[in-house]
Amino acid sequence: MQKKVGVLLVNLGTPDNPGVSAVRKYLFQFLNDPRVIDLPWLARAILVNLIIVPFRSFSSSKIYKMLWDDRGSSLLYLGEDLRDELQKKMPDHIDVHLAMRYQSPSMESVLEKMRIKNYDQIIILPLYPQYASSTTGSTLERAMKIMKKWYVIPEVSMVSQYWDHPGFIDAFVERGKQFNIDDYDHVIFSYHGLPVRQVDKVYDDGLPCDEHDCETKITELNKFCYKATCFATTRALVSRLNIPESKYTVAFQSRLDKNWLEPFSDKIVEEQAKKGAKKLLVFSPAFTADCLETTVEIGDEYVEIFEENGGEKLDLVPSLNVHPKWVETLENIVKKRAIA
Numbered sequence: 528m529q530k531k532v533g534v535l536l537v538n539l540g541t542p543d544n545p546g547v548s549a550v551r552k553y554l555f556q557f558l559n560d561p562r563v564i565d566l567p568w569l570a571r572a573i574l575v576n577l578i579i580v581p582f583r584s585f586s587s588s589k590i591y592k593m594l595w596d597d598r599g600s601s602l603l604y605l606g607e608d609l610r611d612e613l614q615k616k617m618p619d620h621i622d623v624h625l626a627m628r629y630q631s632p633s634m635e636s637v638l639e640k641m642r643i644k645n646y647d648q649i650i651i652l653p654l655y656p657q658y659a660s661s662t663t664g665s666t667l668e669r670a671m672k673i674m675k676k677w678y679v680i681p682e683v684s685m686v687s688q689y690w691d692h693p694g695f696i697d698a699f700v701e702r703g704k705q706f707n708i709d710d711y712d713h714v715i716f717s718y719h720g721l722p723v724r725q726v727d728k729v730y731d732d733g734l735p736c737d738e739h740d741c742e743t744k745i746t747e748l749n750k751f752c753y754k755a756t757c758f759a760t761t762r763a764l765v766s767r768l769n770i771p772e773s774k775y776t777v778a779f780q781s782r783l784d785k786n787w788l789e790p791f792s793d794k795i796v797e798e799q800a801k802k803g804a805k806k807l808l809v810f811s812p813a814f815t816a817d818c819l820e821t822t823v824e825i826g827d828e829y830v831e832i833f834e835e836n837g838g839e840k841l842d843l844v845p846s847l848n849v850h851p852k853w854v855e856t857l858e859n860i861v862k863k864r865a866i867a
């Protein structure tokens with residue numbers, strides 16, 4: 528009998544609408560996740576529920592209103608498009624589903640639909656190329672918490688990271704080739720930031736991230752360090768795109784406080800403009816779909832910072848979205864894991 532396989536693509540999630548109350552609900556669920564704000568519960572409860580959420584709901588709602596278009600939030604509808612494109616590449620016995628870690632469609636509801644299908648195997652595929660406890664870790668933990676309650680638990684396969692997958696790199700190289708890189712004064716590889724505390728936690732040897740050469744090499748110790756894999760993705764991309772070391776910077780965006788990974792992308796944008804750069808190109812290879820962080824933070828806010836400081840043109844390389852090479856990469860990842 529042909530084995531049935533269910534694939535679950537998971538991304539972060541987005542508010543149901545850009546209004547303050549939906550954004551509050553989203554931030555409340557997201558930031559109360561102990562893998563995201565990894566403080567003791569009382570400190571997290573006070574910080575998130577009395578300080579961050581009440582204030583941030585208003586400012587975030589404003590930027591979500593800038594992101595929203597006739598199809599809604601791109602993180603969600605591009606995920607749906609990706610699911611549909613991947614489904615087209617699959618044989619009859621493999622179904623592709625999409626869930627969001629926070630808000631809708633929830634992992635609970637989609638996994639329940641998958642349970643009823645009685646698959647022989649479930650493949651959980653978070654849409655983050657580089658592992659972080661707050662993203663991939665949280666998604667995989669949630670999947671395990673849901674499935675551990677099932678009476679019948681099928682074979683399960685979980686994807687932790689694919690920052691060096693040749694297909695993932697090829698897809699971003701193709702995106703980069705849409706631009707004439709020689710025309711730009713500088714290139715920024717801007718990854719979502721993380722608290723330094725969280726990157727330090729991947730090490731069992733008692734030494735912080737800073738003492739593991741994470742900017743230059745991948746080792747047995749740092750292979751799950753988000754900073755190390757962001758730098759490694761960048762090395763793979765610059766080598767394929769022939770970008771010399773003097774012409775690019777790796778930076779981290781979207782910090783909540785100052786103890787996040789540095790350098791900060793907005794500061795690098797400002798610094799480049801002040802040094803006289805007129806044209807900047809920005810890649811954002813921690814995101815596989817365009818979202819608030821790319822379209823608004825880079826595409827609007829960084830453009831403004833660059834121009835205010837003397838720059839002329841900042842271009843954002845679009846994310847992978849439904850690029851055929853990206854769909855093909857996911858197809859290969861799934862087919863390699865699917866049981867026969």
Ligand SMILES: C=CC1=C(C)c2cc3[nH]c(cc4nc(cc5[nH]c(cc1n2)c(C)c5CCC(=O)O)C(CCC(=O)O)=C4C)c(C)c3C=C
Pocket residue numbers: 539540541542554562563564583587600602655659661662719720721722725781783813814817818819820
């Ligand atoms: C690589 C992916 C991501 C990592 C790592 C990550 C860590 C992380 N994020 C926050 C706080 C916020 N992130 C927000 C938005 C957001 N974050 C990611 C991805 C990663 N986050 C995405 C794809 C998005 C956009 C979602 C969308 O709807 O388009 C937000 C909300 C927006 C805002 O108010 O700025 C917050 C807050 C933390 C605390 C964290 C790790 C500790």
Ligand SMILES: [Fe+2]
Pocket residue numbers: 719781
């Ligand atoms: Fe985030």
Ligand SMILES: [Fe+2]
Pocket residue numbers: 726735736737739741749752753754755
């Ligand atoms: Fe590290």
